[in-house]
Amino acid sequence: MNAGRNPQLGPDGRLVHLLTLEGLPAATILSILDAAEPFASFGEREVKKVPLLRGKAVFNLFFENSTRTRTTFEIAAKRLSADVINLNIGASSTSKGETLLDTIDNLVAMNADMFVVRHSQSGAPHLIASHLLATGRSHVHVVNAGDGRHAHPTQGLLDLYTIRHYKRDFRALSVAVVGDVLHSRVARSLIHGLATLGTPDVRVIGPRTLIPARVEGMGVRVFHDMRAGLADCDVIVMLRLQNERMKGALLPSAGEYFKHYGLTDGKLALAKSDAIVMHPGPMNRGIEIDSPVADGERSVILPQVTFGIAVRMAVMSMVAGN
Numbered sequence: 001m002n003a004g005r006n007p008q009l010g011p012d013g014r015l016v017h018l019l020t021l022e023g024l025p026a027a028t029i030l031s032i033l034d035a036a037e038p039f040a041s042f043g044e045r046e047v048k049k050v051p052l053l054r055g056k057a058v059f060n061l062f063f064e065n066s067t068r069t070r071t072t073f074e075i076a077a078k079r080l081s082a083d084v085i086n087l088n089i090g091a092s093s094t095s096k097g098e099t100l101l102d103t104i105d106n107l108v109a110m111n112a113d114m115f116v117v118r119h120s121q122s123g124a125p126h127l128i129a130s131h132l133l134a135t136g137r138s139h140v141h142v143v144n145a146g147d148g149r150h151a152h153p154t155q156g157l158l159d160l161y162t163i164r165h166y167k168r169d170f171r172a173l174s175v176a177v178v179g180d181v182l183h184s185r186v187a188r189s190l191i192h193g194l195a196t197l198g199t200p201d202v203r204v205i206g207p208r209t210l211i212p213a214r215v216e217g218m219g220v221r222v223f224h225d226m227r228a229g230l231a232d233c234d235v236i237v238m239l240r241l242q243n244e245r246m247k248g249a250l251l252p253s254a255g256e257y258f259k260h261y262g263l264t265d266g267k268l269a270l271a272k273s274d275a276i277v278m279h280p281g282p283m284n285r286g287i288e289i290d291s292p293v294a295d296g297e298r299s300v301i302l303p304q305v306t307f308g309i310a311v312r313m314a315v316m317s318m319v320a321g322n
């Protein structure tokens with residue numbers, strides 16, 4: 001394969017896979033957000049379908065658990081009129097010893113047109129896309145639905161969509177990303193997207209044990225004091241504590257964490273009076289976010305879920321060539 005080329009862009013620069021927001025041109029990101037706009041009100045229509053993926057087989061390959069992401073990808077593919085096949089991989093062939101690429105080859109032999117891949121190993125979707133390219137099957141597309149700690153590009157895009165919906169201009173915003181940044185593919189994808197779209201002030205807030213070393217290289221400012229970090233920001237993105245990814249004790253206790261980094265009405269008052277509160281879900285109430293904030297009028301957590309379907313429709317129809 002051509003090692004120098006960004007494998008998610010075709011020779012003509014068109015998006016053929018979505019693997020990461022890192023290195024994706026601003027024009028491409030904005031074209032996805034624009035393409036999602038008409039789909040965002042789709043759920044209110046009587047007939048919630050367009051034929052953009054009619055006759056295409058979309059395989060949902062979730063090697064790691066997910067409810068929201070898998071379901072919204074399935075809804076998005078169905079609204080595009082695709083045939084959707086959900087594979088519960090944990091319970092099937094890889095547990096019998098089959099390699100990832102053998103699984104892929106078998107599904108391509110069943111005429112798969114697109115793979116939506118979630119995997120606990122960073123780089124798995126990239127590996128699949130490179131394999132398809134190297135074996136001359138570049139008509140099959142890959143969409144990363146979250147790989148390890150690396151990237152969650154459709155989550156990043158739906159977060160960008162939500163921010164643009166409520167705040168319009170990325171170039172005039174302060175965005176705070178709070179919590180377990182170390183283990184968060186959500187944070188990484190959002191930070192890459194915000195940097196590309198010219199957001200001047202991106203802050204990461206969390207305890208020293210949960211902020212990656214050299215994160216400033218991504219163009220963010222680091223705060224360990226949440227009150228200082230939230231001052232006058234426009235957007236607050238709360239992250240889930242990824243206990244399943246933590247090796248050893250990185251935190252004293254849930255109660256102690258909530259005291260310092262849980263978002264309460266008191267801490268929210270330090271942000272701008274019209275600041276919005278986001279969370280990718282699933283939320284841990286009382287650990288990273290207090291219920292009155294999660295359910296409060298500044299919370300846009302449920303609109304994020306709805307926008308996620310529209311963004312996934314836009315991504316799938318674009319990589320498939322529409």
Ligand code: NCD
Binds near residue numbers: 242282
């Ligand atoms: C995120 C994920 O899986 O990375 N959730 C999601 O996509 N709905 C965030 C998380 O699990 O904390």
